[in-house]
Amino acid sequence: MVRRETAAGLTAQALLLLLLSKAIGLGPAGWLTGAAVAIATWAVLTRALGRSWSRPFGPANRVTLARATLVGGVAALVADSFESPPPLTALVALATVALILDAVDGQVARRTGTSSALGARFDMEVDAFLILVLSVFVATSLGAWVLLIGAMRYGFVAAARFLPWLNGSLPPSTARKTVAALQGVILLTTASGLLPYAPALAAVIVALALLTWSFTRDIHWLFRTRPQQAPSPAETNPTHPTSA
Numbered sequence: 001m002v003r004r005e006t007a008a009g010l011t012a013q014a015l016l017l018l019l020l021s022k023a024i025g026l027g028p029a030g031w032l033t034g035a036a037v038a039i040a041t042w043a044v045l046t047r048a049l050g051r052s053w054s055r056p057f058g059p060a061n062r063v064t065l066a067r068a069t070l071v072g073g074v075a076a077l078v079a080d081s082f083e084s085p086p087p088l089t090a091l092v093a094l095a096t097v098a099l100i101l102d103a104v105d106g107q108v109a110r111r112t113g114t115s116s117a118l119g120a121r122f123d124m125e126v127d128a129f130l131i132l133v134l135s136v137f138v139a140t141s142l143g144a145w146v147l148l149i150g151a152m153r154y155g156f157v158a159a160a161r162f163l164p165w166l167n168g169s170l171p172p173s174t175a176r177k178t179v180a181a182l183q184g185v186i187l188l189t190t191a192s193g194l195l196p197y198a199p200a201l202a203a204v205i206v207a208l209a210l211l212t213w214s215f216t217r218d219i220h221w222l223f224r225t226r227p228q229q230a231p232s233p234a235e236t237n238p239t240h241p242t243s244a
Contacts, residue, residue: 005057006046009065013038016073024087030080037072037129048118058116060109063101064123070098071130078137086137092192098130099184127180128153134187142190142201149183149208152215165226170218179214183207 017034020026026034045065049057077091105123109115128150135150160166170176186207190200 005062005065006042006049009045009069010038010042012066012069013041013072016069017076020073020076020090024090025084026076027080027083029083030076033079034072034076037075038069041068041072045122048122058109058114058119059112060105060114061119061122063105063108064119064126067098067101067105067130068122068126070094070101071126071133074098074130075133078133081137081140088191088193091137092188095130095134095184095188095191098126099188102127102181102184127184131183131187134184134191138187138190138204142204146204146208149187149204149211152211156215156219166219166222168222168225168227170221173218176214176218179210183211 013034017026017031017038020034021031071094073094074091077087077094080086081091102123105119109119131153132150135146135148139146156166186203189195190204195203
C-alpha cells in the first residue's frame, strides 16, 4: 500500500510536469527542479512510512500528497522563471489550490480518525517548502531579505541538531497557525502582482515580523520548559573531595 501510494505521487508529479511543459513550454530548469522535488518527496516519504507506519496510507495523507505534487509544480515554475518570463496564471493557480487543500487534509484526518504524528509532519513540511518556494519568487522583485521567511523553518530545524531542547513539543496555538497561514497568503498575493510595490513591500515586512515573533515566542517557551540536566555526582555527594 505504501509503495503504491508514493509511486502514484511520483507518477502524478511527472504528469503535472508534462502538462505544464505542453501548456507553457517548461524549460530545462523547471524540469530538473520538478523532477528533483518529486524524487526527494518519494524517497523521504517512502523511507519514513517504511520505518514508522503500519496502517493504510489514509485519505488525509492522500490530500497532502496531492498538495506536495502541486507544490512541486510551483517549484518547477519558479525555477523556470529565472530563464523566461514566469507564467503567473499557472503559478498562482497551483499555489492557490495547494493553500486551499492545506485546510482540507487536517479536516479529513480528524473526521476519518486517521490523525498521526507522521501525517502532521508531512503536512508541515509541505507547507514549509511552499513558503520557501514562494519566498524565492517574491525575492526576485523585493530583495533577497524575503528569503528569511522561507529559510526560518529550516534554520530552526538545523539549530535543533545542536540544541536538542528545540525538538520539544509545543502546545497547540491558534496564533501560530494563523501566522503560518498568513505567510502563504501574503507571499502568494505579492507573487501574483496584484499589489503595487509599496503595499506589497509593507505586507511582506509584516509577514516577516509576525513569523519572527511566532518563532521567538515558541523558542522562549521551549527554553523555559527544556529538560534540566541531572546534577553531577560532585553536586549530589557531600563527601566528594570537590564538594567544598
